Structures are given as C-alpha cells and as structure tokens.
Amino acid sequence: MRYCSQCGSGVTLTVPEGDNMPRHVCAECGTIHYQNPKIVVGCIPEWGDQLLLCKRAIEPRYGLWTLPAGFMENGETVQQGAARETLEEAQAQVEVGALYALFNLPHINQVYMLFRARLPAPEYGPGAESLETQLMSESEIPWDEIAFPVIHESLQLYFRDRATGRFPLRTGSIRRLEGQARRYEVLIEDNAA
Amino acid sequence: MRYCSQCGSGVTLTVPEGDNMPRHVCAECGTIHYQNPKIVVGCIPEWGDQLLLCKRAIEPRYGLWTLPAGFMENGETVQQGAARETLEEAQAQVEVGALYALFNLPHINQVYMLFRARLPAPEYGPGAESLETQLMSESEIPWDEIAFPVIHESLQLYFRDRATGRFPLRTGSIRRLEGQARRYEVLIEDNAA
Numbered sequence: 001m002r003y004c005s006q007c008g009s010g011v012t013l014t015v016p017e018g019d020n021m022p023r024h025v026c027a028e029c030g031t032i033h034y035q036n037p038k039i040v041v042g043c044i045p046e047w048g049d050q051l052l053l054c055k056r057a058i059e060p061r062y063g064l065w066t067l068p069a070g071f072m073e074n075g076e077t078v079q080q081g082a083a084r085e086t087l088e089e090a091q092a093q094v095e096v097g098a099l100y101a102l103f104n105l106p107h108i109n110q111v112y113m114l115f116r117a118r119l120p121a122p123e124y125g126p127g128a129e130s131l132e133t134q135l136m137s138e139s140e141i142p143w144d145e146i147a148f149p150v151i152h153e154s155l156q157l158y159f160r161d162r163a164t165g166r167f168p169l170r171t172g173s174i175r176r177l178e179g180q181a182r183r184y185e186v187l188i189e190d191n192a193a
Numbered sequence: 194m195r196y197c198s199q200c201g202s203g204v205t206l207t208v209p210e211g212d213n214m215p216r217h218v219c220a221e222c223g224t225i226h227y228q229n230p231k232i233v234v235g236c237i238p239e240w241g242d243q244l245l246l247c248k249r250a251i252e253p254r255y256g257l258w259t260l261p262a263g264f265m266e267n268g269e270t271v272q273q274g275a276a277r278e279t280l281e282e283a284q285a286q287v288e289v290g291a292l293y294a295l296f297n298l299p300h301i302n303q304v305y306m307l308f309r310a311r312l313p314a315p316e317y318g319p320g321a322e323s324l325e326t327q328l329m330s331e332s333e334i335p336w337d338e339i340a341f342p343v344i345h346e347s348l349q350l351y352f353r354d355r356a357t358g359r360f361p362l363r364t365g366s367i368r369r370l371e372g373q374a375r376r377y378e379v380l381i382e383d384n385a386a
Contacts, residue, residue, distance in 0.1 A: 005195065007195075021266065039304060099295065107271055
C-alpha cells in the first residue's frame with residue numbers, strides 16, 4: 001500500500017497513537033488503513049462414502065487436486081460462502097453442515113474454514129476455475145497431487161475421524177518453514193475440553 | 194474506496210472479467226481491490242464458575258459490558274488473537290481452549306470467533322479500552338447492559354450449555370433488521386451431524 005484509498009495522498013507506515021502495531025496512515029486525511037487476515041471457506045462434499053474434489057485450472061498449483069474453497073465475500077455467511085464456492089468450482093449444490101476444520105495459515109494471513117456438506121445428488125462438473133471434478137473414495141485420493149497442505153491435512157483428519165464415526169471440530173496451524181520451498185510445520189490442537 | 198492504493202489513480206466500481214461481483218478496479222494499473230469480511234476473535238475467560246467481563250471505555254457502546262474481543266491481526270492465529278485481545282482489554286493471561294461460538298454478522302462483514310479460555314489466576318484489570326473489568330457469576334451478568342447482540346447471545350448459549358456440562362461448537366448468524374435501530378434477527382444452527 002503506497003497511496004491513501006480515501007484521498008489519494010501518500011501513506012506512511014507508522015504506529016498510530018494508542019496502537020501498538022505499525023499501520024499505513026495517511027498524513028493528509030488521517031485515515032488509518034488496517035490490514036487483516038482473510039477467511040477461506042470451503043466444503044468437504046460427501047456423496048455416500050465418496051468426496052467431491054476439483055482439479056485446479058488456475059495458478060497457484062495448476063493441475064493439482066483440492067476441495068472447493070475460496071475467499072469469503074462481504075455480505076455472506078461462512079456457510080453461504082462455502083456453498084457458493086462449491087457451486088462455482090464444482091457446479092454442485094450442497095447442504096452445508098457442521099464446521100469440521102479450522103486452520104490458521106499465519107504466514108499468508110489466511111484462516112481456512114472447511115464444512116462437511118451433503119450432495120443431495122451426484123450432480124457436478126468443472127466450473128471456470130477447475131479442469132475436472134471427480135467423486136473419489138478414500139482409496140482414490142491422489143495424496144501426492146493435493147494442491148495445498150491445509151487440504152491434505154484436512155482430508156487425512158477427515159478419513160481418520162470417519163473410521164470412528166465421529167467428526168469433532170479439528171483445529172490447527174500450518175506454517176511455511178523459512179528458507180525452504182514447500183516445507184511446512186503442521187500443528188493440530190487437542191480440543192478435548 | 195476512491196483511489197488506488199498502489200498507484201494513486203482513481204478507481205471505478207466494475208465487474209472484472211471472469212468475476213461476478215463488482216470490485217474497485219484501477220483503470221491505470223489494473224489492480225483489483227478486493228474487500229473481504231474481518232474476523233473478530235475473543236475469549237470467554239473462566240475462573241471457577243465466574244467469567245471475566247469488560248466495561249467498554251470506547252465507542253461504540255461506551256459503558257456497556259462485553260467479553261474481551263477484537264479484530265484479528267495479520268501474522269497471528271485465531272487463538273493468539275483471542276489471547277492478545279484478552280491481555281489488551283482485561284490485562285489477563287489466559288490459556289485458550291476450544292472454539293465455542295462462531296457467529297456471522299453479514300450486515301457489517303464480520304465473523305466472530307469466541308474461545309473458551311482458562312484464567313490460571315484471578316489476575317486482571319482494565320486495559321486502555323476498558324473502564325472496568327470484573328469476574329461475574331451467572332446471576333451477576335448485567336443482561337440489559339451487554340454491548341453487542343453477539344456477546345449477549347454467546348453468553349446465553351454458554352450458560353445453557355454449562356448447565357449440561359457440555360460445550361459443543363455453537364454457530365449462528367445475527368442480522369440487523371432494516372430500518373430499525375438495535376433490532377436484530379438471530380439464527381442458531383443445529384450442528385448435530
């Protein structure tokens with residue numbers, strides 16, 4: 001950020017009075033421009049014992065598999081956002097259920113929220129951002145071709161929980177290890193209260 | 194938003210190619226300025242059968258009671274943000290536990306996430322944004338002086354659950370009713386899966 005989005009003057013990075021973090025502040029009009037994490041919402045769409053996955057038609061991670069998910073928009077709920085992304089990326093209507101996975105990705109300022117969701121019918125297809133969509137049973141998941149660590153981790157937790165028949169909320173954090181391409185640290189919390 | 198924060202030129206509200214929502218787009222440098230919901234993180238700090246509440250020293254809702262909560266910052270996890278807000282507003286160190294309440298506030302583009310948290314000691318006090326902090330048992334909660342509907346609702350759910358000894362994740366949405374000051378519609382989801 002270099003210019004004030006309110007008045008067009010230059011901004012400077014400074015700690016405002018009463019604050020303890022540097023912010024982009026406009027010296028001209030005084031506007032403080034906060035920057036905050038974004039929410040990524042998505043679904044784990046279930047049809048019998050199969051899940052609906054999408055092959056990415058866009059960068060990053062073109063050609064790899066993921067769950068339907070994307071940035072939450074203003075004016076919607078997290079559940080509506082998860083359903084919208086599933087419709088956009090996999091052309092599938094879903095009934096959104098309980099929140100299953102909540103992951104922090106602090107190195108890229110994102111919070112992932114993945115919901116279990118029910119496909120009322122096996123009707124789906126690739127949206128504009130997908131090359132292909134496919135219902136997969138556990139044995140068909142292409143574990144070496146999953147686009148993002150957060151999706152890989154969520155799917156692994158999901159199948160482990162499914163074997164027990166219970167799906168408690170799973171929370172954790174995934175951090176990229178510094179100086180190493182595609183190496184991550186994964187922390188899963190124990191939420192037993 | 195009136196000016197591009199990258200180049201300082203004027204922005205126009207238009208639907209970018211391949212998108213389906215109007216965005217602030219810079220005609221000069223092409224930057225698309227997305228606006229997304231913000232996350233508010235906070236704690237329900239427990240000491241025995243008491244909860245730690247804060248009396249607000251700032252607008253909106255100056256002088257009314259709330260739980261320690263505020264906007265999540267870049268670079269932190271939701272749990273770290275909840276602990277930071279509790280330290281800032283109530284000068285209390287907490288051990289953050291499980292996520293308890295997840296609320297959509299789509300009319301103001303916010304998602305609230307409140308965590309159960311344990312005070313290791315009854316040590317607390319008003320931070321810069323609080324007039325007063327107080328441990329309260331259920332019978333002491335000033336129900337008519339709670340700052341925000343989302344906090345009122347979360348506290349009510351909390352005490353109802355506490356009576357059963359179980360704290361499942363509670364999710365819902367709160368919408369301001371149009372044309373009516375301080376009238377809200379509250380929807381609580383049934384997450385039994």
